[in-house]
Amino acid sequence: MELVQKDPPRAMSLAESLSPYTGPVVEGVDTSTVHRKVMCGYQGWFMAKGDGYVPGFVHWNGGGGRIDGTPPRCSVDFWPDMSELGPNERFATTYRHADGSTAYVFSSTVKTTVLRHFKWMKDAGIDGVFVQRFTGCVSNQKDWNYRRTCEVLNHCREGANRYGRAYAVMYDTDFDRRAVDVMTADWKRLVGEMKLMATRAYIRHRGAPVISLWGYGFGHRKFDAAATAEFFEFLKRPENGGCTIMLGVPNDWASWTDDRMRLLKKYATIISPWNVGRYGSPDGAQNHFAKHFPGDLALCKKHDKDYYAVVFPGFSWANMHEGGSPLNQTPRLGGRFLWRQFELVREYGMDMAYIAMFDEVDEGTAIFKCTNNPPVGRFCTYEGLPSDFYLTLCGRGGRLLRGEDVAFPEVAPDPAQLTYKPQTILAYHKKASPFDAAQTDELKRAFERTPIMVVGTESTCSTWLLDMNNSGLFDLREKTWDEFAREETPSPKTFPMIVFGNGTEDIGVASDDAAAAVADRIRAYVRAGGTFVVMSGGRYPMYRPGGGRYATQAGLRIAFIDAPRGSEIVFPDAGDLKSFKPRNGVGARVTRRKLYAAEVAYRSCAEIRNPAGDVVGDAVAVIGPGGELGSGRIVNVATDLQGYRRRAALLARILRIARAGK
Numbered sequence: 001m002e003l004v005q006k007d008p009p010r011a012m013s014l015a016e017s018l019s020p021y022t023g024p025v026v027e028g029v030d031t032s033t034v035h036r037k038v039m040c041g042y043q044g045w046f047m048a049k050g051d052g053y054v055p056g057f058v059h060w061n062g063g064g065g066r067i068d069g070t071p072p073r074c075s076v077d078f079w080p081d082m083s084e085l086g087p088n089e090r091f092a093t094t095y096r097h098a099d100g101s102t103a104y105v106f107s108s109t110v111k112t113t114v115l116r117h118f119k120w121m122k123d124a125g126i127d128g129v130f131v132q133r134f135t136g137c138v139s140n141q142k143d144w145n146y147r148r149t150c151e152v153l154n155h156c157r158e159g160a161n162r163y164g165r166a167y168a169v170m171y172d173t174d175f176d177r178r179a180v181d182v183m184t185a186d187w188k189r190l191v192g193e194m195k196l197m198a199t200r201a202y203i204r205h206r207g208a209p210v211i212s213l214w215g216y217g218f219g220h221r222k223f224d225a226a227a228t229a230e231f232f233e234f235l236k237r238p239e240n241g242g243c244t245i246m247l248g249v250p251n252d253w254a255s256w257t258d259d260r261m262r263l264l265k266k267y268a269t270i271i272s273p274w275n276v277g278r279y280g281s282p283d284g285a286q287n288h289f290a291k292h293f294p295g296d297l298a299l300c301k302k303h304d305k306d307y308y309a310v311v312f313p314g315f316s317w318a319n320m321h322e323g324g325s326p327l328n329q330t331p332r333l334g335g336r337f338l339w340r341q342f343e344l345v346r347e348y349g350m351d352m353a354y355i356a357m358f359d360e361v362d363e364g365t366a367i368f369k370c371t372n373n374p375p376v377g378r379f380c381t382y383e384g385l386p387s388d389f390y391l392t393l394c395g396r397g398g399r400l401l402r403g404e405d406v407a408f409p410e411v412a413p414d415p416a417q418l419t420y421k422p423q424t425i426l427a428y429h430k431k432a433s434p435f436d437a438a439q440t441d442e443l444k445r446a447f448e449r450t451p452i453m454v455v456g457t458e459s460t461c462s463t464w465l466l467d468m469n470n471s472g473l474f475d476l477r478e479k480t481w482d483e484f485a486r487e488e489t490p491s492p493k494t495f496p497m498i499v500f501g502n503g504t505e506d507i508g509v510a511s512d513d514a515a516a517a518v519a520d521r522i523r524a525y526v527r528a529g530g531t532f533v534v535m536s537g538g539r540y541p542m543y544r545p546g547g548g549r550y551a552t553q554a555g556l557r558i559a560f561i562d563a564p565r566g567s568e569i570v571f572p573d574a575g576d577l578k579s580f581k582p583r584n585g586v587g588a589r590v591t592r593r594k595l596y597a598a599e600v601a602y603r604s605c606a607e608i609r610n611p612a613g614d615v616v617g618d619a620v621a622v623i624g625p626g627g628e629l630g631s632g633r634i635v636n637v638a639t640d641l642q643g644y645r646r647r648a649a650l651l652a653r654i655l656r657i658a659r660a661g662k
Contacts, residue, residue, distance in 0.1 A: 028164015125395030384413025460503025
């Protein structure tokens with residue numbers, strides 16, 4: 001039976017959201033210091049159609065579609081556990097579970113849901129959250145996004161006070177004049193109207209309320225030293241809180257010698273380098289921490305700073321990046337990946353950790369309750385573990401950092417929760433054909449009754465391959481890398497073409513021996529007369545493992561070029577294809593004539609020219625036959641061409657060339 005909302009939620013007015021708090025206050029965690037705390041980032045950016053706001057589904061939509069579309073598409077890799085949420089907290093999507101029932105999501109604007117999240121924190125022993133506040137969302141104080149952001153903060157303030165948790169504001173921001181002006185105007189309202197720090201729940205450190213500023217010193221974030229110093233001075237004034245400043249920085253922060261370091265030393269009290277995505281295994285975490293922690297901690301001690309280490313449970317954003325990122329990219333290993341990070345933080349003498357993140361299902365770092373039975377699609381699960389397992393694990397991690405002798409909780413997964421199997425990536429991203437009638441007729445003639453082996457698409461695939469599959473014109477036979485490594489070399493008579501359509505740079509095998517086997521089979525296949533087409537979604541095809549060694553072993557000789565913004569890709573012998581300037585230039589490993597011996601045939605089909613007009617490499621090239629390639633060919637296609645405005649026409653041309661060899 002479908003759930004019906006009896007009284008749909010009503011959005012708060014801005015005046016309501018910014019009003020001082022007058023509700024109950026429960027004593028709980030010590031909010032006088034961030035020491036001995038585990039606190040999470042809280043995105044609070046999920047919205048849904050029917051939650052009282054105009055935009056509908058926000059941060060659920062993505063992956064080239066809509067969560068309420070047909071077929072449904074979303075930008076999240078974990079599905080929230082909705083079993084405890086009431087009818088007025090559930091919003092229907094067009095996703096369906098295997099039994100045909102509707103799949104629901106929540107909205108962060110609904111107070112009942114946010115308060116429930118804080119209850120989960122209390123139950124698990126998590127100390128609180130840093131509520132994310134994006135300068136792009138608070139730049140216009142008259143639009144719905146500002147009102148929504150203030151309402152979520154209002155709910156978080158109430159949840160923290162009702163359940164004895166801590167909270168603070170974290171701006172995710174640039175540091176140029178515009179961003180500083182936005183934060184200044186917003187903070188004035190939060191302090192002056194909302195009286196944000198008037199209740200005990202707002203966390204303090206070294207005698208002052210904490211404000212966290214994430215993005216400081218990152219290469220992709222704007223920085224104006226004068227404007228930033230002015231903002232820091234503003235925050236230090238008593239009327240603005242006299243704040244303790246926490247900076248979210250990149251891992252190389254200790255090497256800075258410029259204005260970023262000067263201002264950090266003068267104004268910051270807490271330093272929190274971002275670790276998400278910097279390692280992908282327990283051993284990787286240990287190596288990363290060993291590389292950074294000793295020097296970071298020594299520098300903090302020298303300048304009287306506190307160090308707030310970041311830990312995360314895993315990572316996955318496959319649905320946000322259509323086909324181009326692997327599902328479950330950083331595996332959670334049943335919680336052991338996260339637990340090892342807690343152990344390492346303690347081993348380095350720290351008593352606090354920032355957990356990324358509480359509710360971040362977009363990037364697959366969420367630790368709140370997620371289901372093992374998501375709807376039909378491509379999702380990660382908690383591997384049969386209870387939906388509150390990561391909440392409990394983080395609470396136990398806090399106890400570990402506070403000096404208790406606690407161990408990793410051994411919890412047997414429930415076999416009944418392991419029935420979910422993600423759809424194949426090609427099935428999940430099925431769309432209409434990209435080819436017009438003329439292209440369709442031509443490709444039908446060229447590829448009729450031609451089986452094509454596709455290798456390495458079990459976790460990701462390039463846009464090229466999605467286009468091929470969506471056309472319905474090709475007999476695609478998928479093989480995993482492991483299958484390809486184990487089996488006999490394919491015969492060119494059985495498979496005239498093999499396509500490397502991986503969405504990343506990887507040969508997705510677990511060992512160098514398997515990678516070598518893959519390379520040997522590709523080489524033997526090509527030498528016997530086969531056509532190996534490289535249409536990677538990554539800029540460095542077949543780069544991992546081995547840093548490109550196995551690509552060379554297979555016969556694909558590529559070199560890095562850095563053609564800056566303003567460079568163009570030109571199709572010299574294709575009048576119907578106009579030149580193309582990738583937005584950020586070309587930075588990839590591509591082919592060049594000089595990389596091959598003279599006896600190897602080589603044809604450029606798309607040249608890369610830098611702004612001076614020099615040809616620096618080839619975006620599309622047909623290499624072979626001859627020499628090391630025997631009687632076969634390799635067709636290499638640069639990933640930057642996936643953004644070409646006439647991609648379907650270009651793909652049709654590349655496939656015709658690959659089939660005919662001319």
